[in-house]
Amino acid sequence: MRTTSLLLAASIPAALALPSFRFSADPTELAAQAFSSAQEWLGNAVQGARGEVEQYEEVMKAGVKAESVGMGGIEYLSVTHPAFPLHRLRVVEPNICDPNVKQLSGYLDISDEKHLFFWFESSRSSPKHDPLVLWLNGGPGCSSTTGLLFELGGCTIVDEGQNVTYNKDSWNSAANVLFLDQPVGVGYSYADSGEVNNSPAAAEDVYAFLILFISQFTEYAKQDFHIAGESYAGTYIPNIASVIYSNNLALQVAPTPGLPQLNFKSVMIGNGLTDPYHQFGSVPDWACEGDYAVYDPAGSECAALRGKVPRCQSLVSGCYRTKSRFACVPAALYCWSMFSELQELGLNMYDVRRKCDKSKDKDGPLCYKEMGWMETYLNKPEVKKQLGAPSDITFQSCNMQINQNFLLQGDGVHDTASLLPELVDAGLRVLIYSGEADMLVNYIGCSQVLDNLATTYSTEYATAQVKNFTTDGGDVSGWTKSAGKGAGNVAYVAFYNAGHMVPHDDPKAALTMFTRWIQNKPLA
Template sequence: DDAKHLFFWFAESRGNPDEDPLILWMSGGPGASSVGFGLFQELGPCQMTGPGAAHFNEHAWNSKANVLFVDQPVRVGYSYSDDPATSLEETTEDMYQFLAAFVQRYPRFATQDFYIVGESASGSFVPALARAIDHRQSSPMAHLVRSSSKPDKGFGHINLRGIGLGNAQLSQALQWPGFFATGCTGDTPLFNASTCTALEEGLPECVRMLEICAGNTDVCDAVLAHCRQQSVGLIVEAGLNPYDFRLECQGMDNCYPQQAWTRDHLDSHEARRALGVAPDQQLNMINNQVYEDLIKSGFFAVDPVTWVEELLEKDYRVLVYVGNKDWFCNVEGERQMANSIRWRHQAGFRALSERPWVAGGGDAGTYKRHGNLAFAEIFDAGHMAPADKRVETLFLVNSWVNGTM
């Protein structure tokens, strides 16, 4: 679509770029820049360390993979359009068209393994896009086009193998009980007894309302506002960082100074000139209008878990990983969600106990895998686990991609 301009940054593999897999990274929000957050603050080859300062990231995900960061939906980052996407369906179609064009332009990626990985609100973006790719490429028309085309031309074929969901929001109802389990159980609860009692007593009502509201945008928005005050609001009132409850929240910019450092760097005259970005093109690290538009269209009223179930039944691989110091998408909620995924090997997956996994010279977390579904807890990491535990998350992703975990 000539009216839509998606900005992307490609980090070629430092290993064997002609054979290593291609990973698409999608940041959440919805409305957060994948370049601004994923690339420069979490897993990219260059990380911001201060105002105007950056350093080489030896544990970047492009160590053994080609990594693609796309600012999506349009109007996020440096992406722009006269015809903005305002629903999950539209953003998914835009990303499918982008990927098809990308592999046509670079046909070697038509045969290399392809994975989609994202975090936070990308719990909707990632499975929606994977499902769209599967549906398009398994259709009778797609088979006809491939059979009549020269294989070396690619023709937009995307060799999808699996998806990764990091601290991802998929099911409000399934993940909601995790707030009590994360905040009020264990050796060091976050809250006192009276707060935990109130949180526990409010959980059944919120879960019930979240189950009922599915598919009804207006009702779900009202339910979420009510229930978030009883959960996320507790951390905010305590002055803690909801992305990492070990930390106090310092200033605006979502509690992290790296956001301002990255914004100032990308918005500089030097960066714009190097990237070929027009001087008057607006940079949106987080586009609140995109967020509002998607929410109004029912972004949080859908149930992406059913899409994950569909992908598993079609033998795509799924990794759910979670930093265990996140409050927004907490570890107990993610664990509950993973165990609740309904697919042919659900019973076997649920029956498995998690076992320790080691990286960086020590215990990195717990892990289990049955069939094509894997779950990993990452110790001492928050919402942006690749930023907090670079060695460990790189090891995890590489091991998952090559099938050793």
């Protein structure tokens, strides 16, 4: 496989019952009685709410065991939960770049053999009230620390990896953000044995991590929860969403003391591979007729590219139907071969506005020299220790072995979009966004994912008006359409001046979109 395979219900408690008071004909006395009663009611309300929160946290903590443990010269907080006997959370508190926010990092240990790394940044605005957001990068095999240090985290990598600097457009301006290196083997994550090679299995590990996290850090347990990510996260996220939805349903039917439900509100997928049938089919449309077309629409290159689509889509249909790797692997190999000639153009396939020299001393194999900078920074012994990473782990921005493992299961050619309609109809909101300069997972195909998503909002979405997407400063940064109230139950945003990694390419516009979406305010 060539490098083009890398993609990148609330009730009022009894304490809040309104008090009664004796009416008086004297207006002054009546006002005094009303004021006194209001004070009494407010006091009861606050005490009742505080009691409910404390009771909820006590239930959440039931059975959760937290203790200090030392490993490899690092002192961790170790957290276990009886519902997940094979899992343990190890946590440290780093202080990198932004000392004004709470940071947590460490590992989810699975059966003492697999270890998932995470890094958490609390909100700069209102950590007690802002939502909790899980961010995932793609690959498969690429670290979500890319999102943190290169795109939307509180720190940005600089000085050839010797330092990091404050990012004023970080998404933790409006949310508490979790960055998770998954599946096992990605970034700082590591395995003694038993690496994961498919998205459904990886989703189960992610769910266990999330439950352990909110069981220990209960201050984030009742807040709205969203999942966001880009690239191959378009395959990860529907699988994770499906696991969360199924477990939440099971807990509603049979509540388990100490086992919380995630207050799951939405997913956000940026330039994500979610529906390969339509997305591979859109490659000639983008390359020959899109806003950043690279071929003459009447030329031989376009004719050849269009000629490959029927075979690709036929193979993908077989994969959708059988879900067998014997059908899915040939589909993946053939469909990705559509990019063979495109990658010879010397362009950055993630952002065709840029040239790409893949030599190590230039842009590097992924066309961004900052990927190498991150490896320099995250392999510093002092950084590893502060983040709770073992000294003998070598950080890689992208692990090509993981990429190959998923490819050889045909994982990336499954119809993960088919997991979404049931969730949307149950109330989960879905946002897909795209940078128009991305060649690998192009904006035309991404928009077709929603065009072909069969939900209760399909008719409304099909007839929805396309509107300008404008930042708070008045700049027109792209276009959007949606169906449903507020920001929408299904919504799409295209960014004119961005490629595969929208938060890096157009940070202000990306933050505007993110903030409006999690606050459920109209995107346009």
